Amino acid sequence: MEKQILVDMDGVLADVYSQYINYEFKNTGTLLHMEELEGKSEFSFPSFRNYVMTPGFFRTAPVIPDSVEGLHYLNERFRVLIVSSATEFPQSLTEKQAWLNEHFPFITWQQMIFCGSKESIRGDIMIDDHPKNLNHFVGQRIMFPQPHNNASQVENCIRVSGWKEIMSLNWMGVHA
């Protein structure tokens, strides 16, 4: 049977860090640098929490470089499910689906899961930027780079540099 791969949205497809920097600049005039965000969860910034509750934040987020090509690559080889933590921010639900439909039109509504916790979603491979999600996952773990996870250690996890590396992985050797 085709392997099932769970792909995270924020920080893997949607560039929420860049969006945070955009919002902070527009709202306060302060230009944050990625280095200031390193090692910290995006949710540790109070202004981040405010912004994600603002209508439009998820709907207008930039797309992570090479993710359209990369997800298309995976979608032709695996059963892809987009699994996104969304119910904490209710207005994000409809925005996230509209955003996916716009940027990844080859992903169908059958392939989308919006949840609170990812612990109960079954899959063979997970691509995520959050150690809390990867740590719970039984299967091949792939960590996508984001400033908050630079120093994170997750057992039995492949750390990639981005979507180009995901496309160059030896997928025949990635086991569940």
Place this chain on the structure above:
Amino acid sequence: MEKQILVDMDGVLADVYSQYINYEFKNTGTLLHMEELEGKSEFSFPSFRNYVMTPGFFRTAPVIPDSVEGLHYLNERFRVLIVSSATEFPQSLTEKQAWLNEHFPFITWQQMIFCGSKESIRGDIMIDDHPKNLNHFVGQRIMFPQPHNNASQVENCIRVSGWKEIMSLNWMGVHA
């Protein structure tokens, strides 16, 4: 470990049949009777598909009798996840969460999953009205009565008459 129970929303918590009858009457003046709906999926009625795409349909759906008490009962004994097919009708996502928050305030955002397909959601027990969902489920299957499933046969499935019976089940004997 606490058993995990997946509870469907439409047809188990939300009375979408009554809502359909309400909408049909308001829109066409025709009063449908439950008997006319028997044995047919609600989605086989073209007007049903139109109504579920109308803003407000899910947000104002009536609550299934005894479901508040019943879900509260389960929530004190199991790890409850509300699993709802929602991504086919994008505007339903935010409406469904607001509806849950209003009528079932003891269910947290961590306990909600809005998806396209339920096949990849892990659990020990599933309460659902749709045979297509129960048939895929590995674990104890409980069918909730709705006009469309009166004659449906699902293997290894307990058919209940409603929430009162769910509360009176011998849960010690319900195995995963």
